[in-house]
Amino acid sequence: MARAAGSERRLLAVYTGGTIGMRSEDGVLVPGRGLAAVLKTLPMFHDEAYARACGLPEDTLMLPPASSDQRIIYTVLECQPLLDSSDMTITEWVQIAQIIERHYEQYQGFVIIHGTDTMAFAASVLSFVLENLRKPVILTGAQVPIHALWNDGRDNLLGALLMAGQYVIPEVCLFFQNQLFRGNRATKVDARKFAAFCSPNLPALATVGADITINRELVRKVGGKDPLAVHSCMERDVGLLRLYPGIPASLVRAFLQPPLKGVVMETFGSGNGPTKPDLLQELRVAAKRGLIIVNCTHCLQGAVTSDYASGMAMAGAGIISGFDMTSEAALAKLSYVLGHAGLSLEDRKKLLVKDLRGEMTLPMAADRQSSLQDSILGRRVAWLLSLGGSQVLPEEADAVRASLTPSLALAAAHTGDLEALQVLMELGSDLSLQDPIGQTPLHLAARRGHTGLVTMLLRRGVDVNSRDEDGHSPLLLAVRGRHQGVIGLLREAGACLSSQELEDAGTELCRLAFRADSEGLQAWWQAGADLGQQGYDGRSALHVAEATGNLEVVALLQRLGIQAPGPEILPDV
Numbered sequence: 388m389a390r391a392a393g394s395e396r397r398l399l400a401v402y403t404g405g406t407i408g409m410r411s412e413d414g415v416l417v418p419g420r421g422l423a424a425v426l427k428t429l430p431m432f433h434d435e436a437y438a439r440a441c442g443l444p445e446d447t448l449m450l451p452p453a454s455s456d457q458r459i460i461y462t463v464l465e466c467q468p469l470l471d472s473s474d475m476t477i478t479e480w481v482q483i484a485q486i487i488e489r490h491y492e493q494y495q496g497f498v499i500i501h502g503t504d505t506m507a508f509a510a511s512v513l514s515f516v517l518e519n520l521r522k523p524v525i526l527t528g529a530q531v532p533i534h535a536l537w538n539d540g541r542d543n544l545l546g547a548l549l550m551a552g553q554y555v556i557p558e559v560c561l562f563f564q565n566q567l568f569r570g571n572r573a574t575k576v577d578a579r580k581f582a583a584f585c586s587p588n589l590p591a592l593a594t595v596g597a598d599i600t601i602n603r604e605l606v607r608k609v610g611g612k613d614p615l616a617v618h619s620c621m622e623r624d625v626g627l628l629r630l631y632p633g634i635p636a637s638l639v640r641a642f643l644q645p646p647l648k649g650v651v652m653e654t655f656g657s658g659n660g661p662t663k664p665d666l667l668q669e670l671r672v673a674a675k676r677g678l679i680i681v682n683c684t685h686c687l688q689g690a691v692t693s694d695y696a697s698g699m700a701m702a703g704a705g706i707i708s709g710f711d712m713t714s715e716a717a718l719a720k721l722s723y724v725l726g727h728a729g730l731s732l733e734d735r736k737k738l739l740v741k742d743l744r745g746e747m748t749l750p751m752a753a754d755r756q757s758s759l760q761d762s763i764l765g766r767r768v769a770w771l772l773s774l775g776g777s778q779v780l781p782e783e784a785d786a787v788r789a790s791l792t793p794s795l796a797l798a799a800a801h802t803g804d805l806e807a808l809q810v811l812m813e814l815g816s817d818l819s820l821q822d823p824i825g826q827t828p829l830h831l832a833a834r835r836g837h838t839g840l841v842t843m844l845l846r847r848g849v850d851v852n853s854r855d856e857d858g859h860s861p862l863l864l865a866v867r868g869r870h871q872g873v874i875g876l877l878r879e880a881g882a883c884l885s886s887q888e889l890e891d892a893g894t895e896l897c898r899l900a901f902r903a904d905s906e907g908l909q910a911w912w913q914a915g916a917d918l919g920q921q922g923y924d925g926r927s928a929l930h931v932a933e934a935t936g937n938l939e940v941v942a943l944l945q946r947l948g949i950q951a952p953g954p955e956i957l958p959d960v
């Protein structure tokens with residue numbers, strides 16, 4: 388029987404060990420060889436008759452048809468030695484990446500069969516080691532060996548093969564119990580249940596039930612034409628330190644000693660830690676020595692924020708926010724960033740606060756996504772309004788317009804839809820009406836950085852200094868969004884920050900200095916803020932920039948005329 392080449396998808400399954408293939412020896416489970424031979428005896432994993440008719444080589448397996456026009460053919464590559472994943476390290480994960488690199492052109496996708504205990508670490512490391520990935524790499528495994536009558540290995544492996552064979556999801560993923568997670572977002576949460584993993588800060592990329600649902604908008608898009616790059620030089624001298632109440636400074640000091648180059652510090656809640664001066668001093672000394680410390684919350688869900696003084700104390704001690712990264716992802720990212728040759732400490736810190744492989748949600752990203760959807764909606768409703776009027780009684784049309792146009796003006800301002808706003812202006816819409824939290828179209832356009840819209844609204848004479856329920860002006864929102872063009876337009880039209888906004892700026896400026904956010908600081912300066920203003924703890928942006936060694940920021944502040952700070956004020960003992 389001939390095979391139509393176009394209807395085949397070829398996969399490589401790399402078997403590294405783990406419970407899925409384990410056998411019992413002396414009452415304990417140990418990795419077991421010959422997984423491919425086991426799979427060959429299971430009809431759900433191998434269509435023996437069809438494979439023979441096609442003349443497939445002995446080491447090649449073929450799934451029964453998943454759809455009428457497609458066949459998934461796969462080869463199992465068994466690693467030597469097979470390991471319980473508790474014995475896996477960066478070295479083995481880099482070797483897996485190198486196997487993928489060697490076979491990259493031959494196969495359309497890769498499945499990594501791995502133990503579950505360190506699978507989230509493995510997936511995180513692979514996501515950073517493999518750059519410009521255009522094919523799926525899916526890790527899977529099991530809580531119960533595949534030979535057992537009641538096991539999860541069969542469903543997991545079959546699901547991973549089907550996902551890798553049927554969909555182009557160009558990411559390192561983890562498939563477990565009917566869910567496909569982004570690998571560097573997943574974490575193991577149960578030692579026994581089949582639902583062993585979850586992805587606390589990002590929904591699953593795909594869910595398998597009677598139907599397969601792919602969350603397309605979450606799947607990373609591949610841009611450019613750069614070939615696959617494998618970053619084998621991962622730094623091994625990285626560590627993970629979990630804070631606990633009362634942790635002694637001496638223990639922290641002992642942990643942070645060389646040769647350690649980077650640490651993921653698991654802190655309380657939204658990134659908080661003890662504010663004991665001796666402990667902060669240890670962190671500060673280590674950070675000054677060039678040790679990179681990334682702050683991750685030990686909570687399963689949520690992100691590091693700068694809401695608390697105890698969190699800001701961590702930041703002031705030179706610790707970088709890991710936002711909503713899992714500790715596994717943060718450790719892998721540290722290892723990747725430190726492994727890059729020829730980067731300065733500053734460059735490494737900048738890379739760490741960037742989203743490199745979809746491993747973290749930056750505060751503005753969520754906003755951007757929803758604006759796209761809103762834009763389509765806004766346009767359609769505006770179009771309906773302008774046409775629909777002719778099919779209803781004129782009085783009714785006017786009443787409908789009068790009730791809908793204010794919210795449509797707000798929607799148009801939010802999405803930056805100039806055309807829609809133009810239509811609404813022609814319909815006589817009031818462009819100063821506020822939304823439930825008191826924001827006007829100018830607030831929304833300024834917040835989003837829509838210069839064209841801001842120009843249009845200012846020409847219509849809207850109030851440039853209107854305040855929302857929180858007392859925020861359009862200028863403040865433009866500053867927070869770092870929209871220099873909009874800030875310029877608003878200032879020209881006479882906008883200024885209120886005394887409350889100016890008073891609150893100090894702590895915000897310190898935060899920006901800590902994050903080496905020169906753009907953010909410049910935005911405040913452009914809006915007329917005093918960059919020498921002190922934060923809640925009496926320190927100024929320059930204090931913070933000096934303490935964290937953010938030299939670019941120090942230079943910027945000095946260029947803008949900010950004086951060198953006096954001695955740093957430490958919290959009282």
Ligand SMILES: NC(=O)C[C@H](N)C(=O)O
Binds near residue numbers: 407472501503
């Ligand atoms: N379920 C498993 O795979 C656990 C095993 N100890 C491993 O990680 O290799």
